[in-house]
Each structure stands twice: as structure tokens, then as C-alpha cells.
Amino acid sequence: MKLKHMAIAALAASMLSAPGVVAAQPVGHMGGGGHHFELTEILHGLNLTDAQKQQAHLAEQAAWARAKPVLEQMHALHEQIATQFLTAGTTAAQLAPLVRQEEQLRSKLDSEHLTVALQIRNLLTADQLAKAATLHAQLSALHQQERDVLQGAHDGAN
Numbered sequence: 001m002k003l004k005h006m007a008i009a010a011l012a013a014s015m016l017s018a019p020g021v022v023a024a025q026p027v028g029h030m031g032g033g034g035h036h037f038e039l040t041e042i043l044h045g046l047n048l049t050d051a052q053k054q055q056a057h058l059a060e061q062a063a064w065a066r067a068k069p070v071l072e073q074m075h076a077l078h079e080q081i082a083t084q085f086l087t088a089g090t091t092a093a094q095l096a097p098l099v100r101q102e103e104q105l106r107s108k109l110d111s112e113h114l115t116v117a118l119q120i121r122n123l124l125t126a127d128q129l130a131k132a133a134t135l136h137a138q139l140s141a142l143h144q145q146e147r148d149v150l151q152g153a154h155d156g157a158n
Contacts, residue, residue: 048124048128059116060116063115074106077105
């Protein structure tokens with residue numbers, strides 16, 4: 001169940017990072033990055049209508065059904081990579097085909113993210129998109145402040 005929630009959060013996050021929506025950072029791999037929760041919260045902050053919520057939920061369910069077997073393949077592949085990696089004498093050339101397979105699976109997930117992101121974005125009104133952009137800009141400014149504070153603390157420690 002946790003994996004499903006991560007997938008849905010990533011899908012919603014990718015909705016807000018799709019080109020032309022909010023110009024966020026690209027969403028890489030599932031669960032990679034702490035902004036998924038915030039982007040999901042932005043989506044919740046848009047006051048979606050019941051119809052929009054239902055349509056978004058259906059899009060997410062369909063995306064999850066398509067993504068689940070890919071995620072299962074990735075898990076199995078990660079196990080293969082780990083086993084191969086931990087075998088003495090394994091070379092990069094031996095791992096390369098497995099890494100290419102993982103890249104192909106990740107590409108499938110990225111395509112799925114974009115598909116559902118566009119489906120959900122197309123449900124939003126112009127006002128909701130504008131509000132999402134405003135919320136995203138505010139969060140970006142806060143994250144920049146956070147980076148500045150942390151960099152200052154790091155610089156001061158040297």
C-alpha cells in the first residue's frame with residue numbers, strides 16, 4: 001500500500017512539474033525528492049470540484065494499474081543488479097545490460113507520469129493553474145531561503 005501512495009504522490013507531483021504547468025524541477029524517480037508532498041498539497045489547495053477529484057482519481061487509478069507491473073519488474077531487476085554487483089569479479093560491462101533495462105523501465109514510468117500529469121492538468125481551470133503557479137513560486141522562494149541558510153551554516157563551519 002505504501003508503494004501505491006508513493007506512486008500517486010509522484011504522479012500528482014509530476015502533474016505540477018509537467019512542462020507549461022508550473023515549471024518545477026523534473027520529477028526523476030519515484031520517491032526521489034522531498035517536494036512530492038508539497039506538490040500534492042498544492043493540488044489539494046486548488047479547491048478541486050467533486051467532478052475534478054473524481055476524474056483525477058480515475059486517472060490515478062488507471063495510471064497505477066499500468067505502473068504497478070513496471071514497478072514490480074524494476075524491483076526484480078534491482079534484485080538482479082544487487083546480486084550481480086555483490087558477486088566477486090563483476091565488471092561494469094556485465095552490469096550494463098541490466099542498467100539499460102532499468103533505464104527503459106524508468107522511461108516507461110516517466111511516460112506514465114507525464115500522461116497522467118497532462119490528464120490532471122487538463123482538468124484544471126485557468127484560475128486553478130494560476131493559483132498552482134503562485135503556490136509553487138512561493139514554495140520555491142522558501143526552498144531557496146532554506147538552501148541559503150544551510151549554505152551559510154556550512155560556510156560558517158569551515
